[in-house]
Amino acid sequence: MVIDDELIDMDTLERVAPVIRNAAHPLRLRILDYLHHEKEPRTVTEITEAAGASQAIVSQQLRILKDQGLISSKRDSHNVLYCIVDPSVLLLLECIRRHDGMCVKPHNM
Amino acid sequence: MVIDDELIDMDTLERVAPVIRNAAHPLRLRILDYLHHEKEPRTVTEITEAAGASQAIVSQQLRILKDQGLISSKRDSHNVLYCIVDPSVLLLLECIRRHDGMCVKPHNM
DNA sequence: TCTATATATATGAATATACATATATTACGA
DNA sequence: TCGTAATATATGTATATTCATATATATAGA
Numbered sequence: 436m437v438i439d440d441e442l443i444d445m446d447t448l449e450r451v452a453p454v455i456r457n458a459a460h461p462l463r464l465r466i467l468d469y470l471h472h473e474k475e476p477r478t479v480t481e482i483t484e485a486a487g488a489s490q491a492i493v494s495q496q497l498r499i500l501k502d503q504g505l506i507s508s509k510r511d512s513h514n515v516l517y518c519i520v521d522p523s524v525l526l527l528l529e530c531i532r533r534h535d536g537m538c539v540k541p542h543n544m
Numbered sequence: 545m546v547i548d549d550e551l552i553d554m555d556t557l558e559r560v561a562p563v564i565r566n567a568a569h570p571l572r573l574r575i576l577d578y579l580h581h582e583k584e585p586r587t588v589t590e591i592t593e594a595a596g597a598s599q600a601i602v603s604q605q606l607r608i609l610k611d612q613g614l615i616s617s618k619r620d621s622h623n624v625l626y627c628i629v630d631p632s633v634l635l636l637l638e639c640i641r642r643h644d645g646m647c648v649k650p651h652n653m
Numbered sequence: 654t655c656t657a658t659a660t661a662t663a664t665g666a667a668t669a670t671a672c673a674t675a676t677a678t679t680a681c682g683a
Numbered sequence: 684t685c686g687t688a689a690t691a692t693a694t695g696t697a698t699a700t701t702c703a704t705a706t707a708t709a710t711a712g713a
Binding site for chain 1: 552
C-alpha cells in the first residue's frame, strides 16, 4: 500500500515529473499501449506498423522511452525486441481511459 | 468499468496527452497534490505558500491547469479559490507514488 | 566478404516551454 | 473614491521538444 496522507515531496516530483512528461506523447503512449496489449516483447518493425509512423521516428521514441527506464530492449538476431519494464506507466494509460470515459460518458463517474 | 482489451485510438491519445503532459510539471503536480490533500478549495495565497514559489509563477501555473480543465476557480471577495474538477488527474499522483515506491522499495511491487 | 534487412543516430528548422520581472486588474474597506 | 491586498497578465530570453531527412550501424545469409 502507498501512503496517501501527506504531500509528495518536491524531490520526488522533480524526479518523476519528467518521466511522465516524456511518456505523455501520443506516439509514445501508443507504443506503450501496444506493448502492454501484446504482452510479449515486440520488434521495432511490429511497433512501427502499430504506431503508423516512420521507422526512424519510432526508433527515436523508443530511445526516449528506454532512456526514461520505461521499456527495455534485447536483440534477437536481426530484430530488436522491446517490452515494458516499468508497470507504473500503465496507470497513465488507465488515467487516459478514465479521463476519456469521464469526458465522453459523464454518467460513468 | 473501462474497456481494456483494445488499444486507445490515436484521436484520444492526441487529445489527452497534452493534458497529462501539462500536469506533469513539478510545481503543477505539487499544486494538484495540495488541492487534493486539502479537499476544500484554497486561495492563491495558500497555494502559493504550499508551493514555495512566487505568486506570479503560481498564478501562471494555475492558469495552465485551469485551461486544461483540471481545476476551477471561484471568487470569494478578495480571494480566488481553486479546486480540482477532474478526478482522473489524481491517478497521476497515484502513478507517481507507485513509481516512486517501485524505485525506492522494489519488494513492494 | 558482400548484400539485404533491421535498427539507430545525426542534424537542423520550426515550435513550444519555463521562468523571471514588471505591470495590470480586481474588489473590498476606510 | 482612494488605497491596499489579492490575483492575473505581458513580455522576453533561455532552453527544450518535435519531426523530418539523411545517414550510419549491425546482423545474418549467400
